[in-house]
Amino acid sequence: MSGRRRCPLKTIDCRGLSCPEPVIRTKRELEQSPEGLRVLLDDGAPRENVGRFARNRGFGVTEAADGFGWVLVLTPAGTATAPAAAVQSGERVLLITADQMGAGPEELGRLLMRSFIHALLETPRQPDRILLLNSGVLLAVEGAETVEALRKLGEQGVEIFACGLCLDYFGKKEQLAAGSVTNMFSTAETLLAASSVIRL
Structure with a gap:
């Protein structure tokens, strides 16, 4: 007697969508289809963000390239974890939205920001997470004078995330040298x- 035939997983097409729409659509569909999902995605940030989101929700992720992008197959892994933002409730988050501090001369503002980032290495209490948005992502790319300090903060347990949409805007995605890429959905969860x- 043959076993029950499994129904194919639902497929959603998130190609061509900008951040954070692929993650939001995946979240909504997984709420309706907890048995799993196939997601069609562009390479780069959409693929990374959806994969990270699914793993954080306890899904196994299988990735395969096709002629039009990537296919991620999300299936329950039996090790569901609480959403990242729920785990982090009560944490201190540092939101940096520019590569300079204050509203004075740009040169002074960049000097102040560089000094502040380096000073964080010596403070008795550090932030649990640093979120880099807008031109703040430039603090974490190759050649920035703050990269080494941010790397050391990461080694000390500070989680550092740079907005993928912002990195794309500045054409710096491939030059990210400290921390990892995040999306606006995860950023919103963390802040809330x-x-x-x-x-800053």
């Missing part, structure tokens, strides 16, 4: 779950 957000 934090006990305190310090914005």
Whole structure:
């Protein structure tokens, strides 16, 4: 007697969508289809963001390239974890939205930001996460004077995330040298779950 034939997983096409739409659509579909999902995605940030999101929700992720992008097959892995933002509730988040500090001369502003990032290495309490948005992502790319300090902060346990949409805008995605790429959905979750957000 043959076993019950499994129904094919639902497929959604997220190619051509900008951040954070692929993650949002995947989230909505997984809520309706907890048995799993096939997601068609462009390479780069969409593929990375959806894969990370699914793994954080306890899904196994199988990736395969096709002639039009990538296919991610998401299936329950039996090791579901709480959403990242829920785990981080109560954490201190540092939101940096520019590569300079203050509203004065640009040269002074960049000097102040560089000094601040380096000073974080010596403070008795560091942020749990640093989110880099807008031109703030330039602090973490190759050639920036703040890269080494950000790397050391990462080694000390500070999670550093740079907005993928912002990196794309500046053409710096491939030059990210500290931290990892994130998307606006994850950024929103983190900010809303934090006990305190310090914005620079």
